[in-house]
Amino acid sequence: MNMTLCFVLGLSLLLYFKTVAQTLCTDTRLLHNVTKGQMLPTHKIQSFTAPGLMICARECVYQTNCLSFNFGPESGQCDLTRAVAGPSLPLVSKTGYLYASKSDWVTAIAENCKHVNCAPNHICVPSKTGNMCVLNDCGIPPVIDFGSSSEYRGTVIGYTATYNCSGIGVKAEVAPLTCLDTGAWEGRHCRRVSSCEDVQDCDSSYVDGEYWIYPNAFGNDERVKVYCHRLTSDSPMDYITLPNMNRLLWPPQKCPILTVTW
């Protein structure tokens, strides 16, 4: 008996697939392997709208890092995820969603890419001349100095990961990194306080006095003690405190030249 059907009948689960009936057939055995009413909320690689379950499954099969997916048949929401649910990574209830593990679907995807082993962070792109593996994922965002754990909705090219920066002498700001087409997360990392203006931003109750700052002129990683003047005003000024009396000749004088008279 041919178990591969372009489904027509009214089992409630089959309704999930109605939108793709024209374009993709599904293996009805797979319908037993989806977990209805649940999803994996973490480990996202990418989210997009897919016209049907089979398209969502296919995108997961094509991406090396994808191990499972969530699909919302009503909304078309398709989340590709880099982990498989299990005892240490439980699914959460979510009405209108289903969860499926990629391994159950590889054999059901009709196109060539199922036989292709692309490297991690790559996606298989079918083409007339063969299948191509294309870099599309930056992987899990890195740990950055003074950054919190990252927050992100996905890890493929164009997605952003954000970190809250904190620590002594560190500007309290959000550092964003973006996944570039080089496959690397790039962007502004957490910065240290580099001027009296930054000191003022840290806490508006700070008053004039000496502070350690990390001037950008020294790469933002060597500290220098400065006196911050008018810290409570709109234009605080940075001064270096000199331990001893200092003298400066201005304008600078040329070295004396020995002139010889005959």
Ligand SMILES: *[C@@H]1O[C@H](CO)[C@@H](O)[C@H](O)[C@H]1NC(C)=O
């Ligand atoms: C569905 O899952 C069961 C175990 O839960 C497994 O034995 C079976 O092979 C899976 N079906 C398919 C089509 O992968």
Ligand SMILES: *[C@@H]1O[C@H](CO)[C@@H](O)[C@H](O)[C@H]1NC(C)=O
């Ligand atoms: C940063 O902090 C804000 C406020 O506490 C919080 O809502 C947000 O989720 C945090 N972001 C990250 C990346 O930790």
